[in-house]
Amino acid sequence: MMKSHADAGPAIQTLRWRDGALEMIDQRVLPARFEYLRYGSAAEVAEGIRSMVVRGAPAIGCAAAYGVALQALTLRSASPQAFELGLEAGFKVLAASRPTAVNLFWALKRMRGVWDVNAQRSPQQIAELLLSEAHEISAEDVRINRAMGEHGAALLADGARVLTHCNAGALATAGHGTALGVIRSAVESGKRISVIADETRPFLQGARLTAWEMVQEKIPVTLITDNMAGHLMSRGEIDAVIVGTDRVAANGDVANKIGTYMVAVLAQRHGIPFYVACPLSTIDLTVPDGAAIPIEERAAEEVTGFRECQWAAQGVQVRNPAFDVTPAELVTALITEKGVLMRPERERIAGLLRRMPP
Numbered sequence: 001m002m003k004s005h006a007d008a009g010p011a012i013q014t015l016r017w018r019d020g021a022l023e024m025i026d027q028r029v030l031p032a033r034f035e036y037l038r039y040g041s042a043a044e045v046a047e048g049i050r051s052m053v054v055r056g057a058p059a060i061g062c063a064a065a066y067g068v069a070l071q072a073l074t075l076r077s078a079s080p081q082a083f084e085l086g087l088e089a090g091f092k093v094l095a096a097s098r099p100t101a102v103n104l105f106w107a108l109k110r111m112r113g114v115w116d117v118n119a120q121r122s123p124q125q126i127a128e129l130l131l132s133e134a135h136e137i138s139a140e141d142v143r144i145n146r147a148m149g150e151h152g153a154a155l156l157a158d159g160a161r162v163l164t165h166c167n168a169g170a171l172a173t174a175g176h177g178t179a180l181g182v183i184r185s186a187v188e189s190g191k192r193i194s195v196i197a198d199e200t201r202p203f204l205q206g207a208r209l210t211a212w213e214m215v216q217e218k219i220p221v222t223l224i225t226d227n228m229a230g231h232l233m234s235r236g237e238i239d240a241v242i243v244g245t246d247r248v249a250a251n252g253d254v255a256n257k258i259g260t261y262m263v264a265v266l267a268q269r270h271g272i273p274f275y276v277a278c279p280l281s282t283i284d285l286t287v288p289d290g291a292a293i294p295i296e297e298r299a300a301e302e303v304t305g306f307r308e309c310q311w312a313a314q315g316v317q318v319r320n321p322a323f324d325v326t327p328a329e330l331v332t333a334l335i336t337e338k339g340v341l342m343r344p345e346r347e348r349i350a351g352l353l354r355r356m357p358p
C-alpha cells in the first residue's frame with residue numbers, strides 16, 4: 001500500500017477519490033501520524049476494513065461501495081463473463097470483511113442494485129455507473145449526518161456536558177459524524193457543549209480518534225477511562241449520552257461498540273438521557289431483536305496489550321467481543337435524518353420507515 005502524507009486541515013476527509021484510486025486515512029496510527037493509504041481493488045479495500053484502517057459503520061459502507069467500483073474499474077476491459085465473475089468475487093470478499101455494521105451490507109446491496117439494472121451495458125459503462133454510485137453514497141452520508149445533527153442539536157441544552165463512547169465522528173463517516181455530528185451541529189448553532197470521551201478499550205477509538213477530532217476543532221473535550229463514567233454520572237457531571245450505532249434491530253435494540261450497554265445502564269440509573277444517532281440505513285428490519293445481531297470477536301492481542309506492548313500473563317484465555325447490544329428500553333431516542341424517534345420500539349420504527357420513500 002502506498003502512503004501519502006497530508007495536513008489534516010479543518011475538515012476531516014476520511015475517504016477520498018484521487019487519481020483513480022480510493023485513499024483512506026489510516027485510523028490505526030492516529031493521532032501519532034496522519035496519513036492516507038491508497039486502495040486499488042476490492043480485496044485491498046476489504047483488508048483495509050478488516051484491519052481497521054477505516055472503521056465506523058457509515059465509513060465502512062462508503063469504503064465497501066468504492067471497493068465494488070474499484071473492482072469493476074479493474075475489470076472494465078474484460079469480457080462480460082470475466083467481468084461478472086470478477087465483480088462477484090469483489091462483492092464476496094467485501095461482505096466477509098466485518099460482520100456487525102449493517103451499513104456494509106446495505107452499501108453492497110445498493111451497489112448490486114445498480115449493477116442489476118444496468119447488466120446489459122458494457123463493463124466500462126457499468127464500472128462508471130458504479131463509481132458514480134459510490135460517490136453518491138458518500139455525498140449522501142454527509143447530507144444525512146448534517147440532517148441528524150440538526151435534529152439532535154435541539155435535544156442538547158446550552159452548556160450540556162455530553163458523554164460519548166467510541167468514535168462516531170467524521171472519521172466514522174464520510175464527514176461530520178453521527179453522534180459527534182450532533183455535537184458539531186449544536187456547537188455551530190451557538191451552544192456551548194463540552195464532550196466527555198470514554199477512551200473505549202481495547203482499540204481506544206475514544207482516546208485516539210474522538211479526542212483528536214474534538215481537539216482539532218477546539219470543542220472542549222475531557223478524556224476518561226471507561227470505568228470512570230459511573231462516577232462522573234453519580235456526581236452530576238454528565239447531562240446526556242450520545243453514541244452511534246452499527247446496527248439497530250427491528251425492535252429498537254442497538255448494537256454499538258463494546259461498553260455501550262454498560263454506559264446505557266448507568267445512564268438509566270442516573271436519569272440521564274441516552275441518545276443514539278442512527279442513520280436509517282443502520283436499521284435492519286431483517287433482525288427481530290439484538291440477540292440476532294452478529295457480534296464480531298477480534299484478536300486476543302487487542303485485550304492482552306496494545307500494539308507491541310503486551311502486558312497480560314502469557315497463556316491467559318481472552319474474550320474480545322467488539323460490540324454489545326443495548327436493549328431498546330434503555331434508549332431515550334433514536335436521532336435519525338428524518339427526525340427524533342422517542343422511546344424506539346417495533347411499531348414506531350416500522351412507522352418511521354413507512355414514511356420514507358423506497
Ligand code: MRU
Binds near residue numbers: 101165179
Ligand atoms: O469497531 P469500530 O471502530 O468500527 O466501531 C465503531 C462503532 O462502534 C461506532 O460507534 C459505530 O460504527 C457508529 S459510527 C457513526
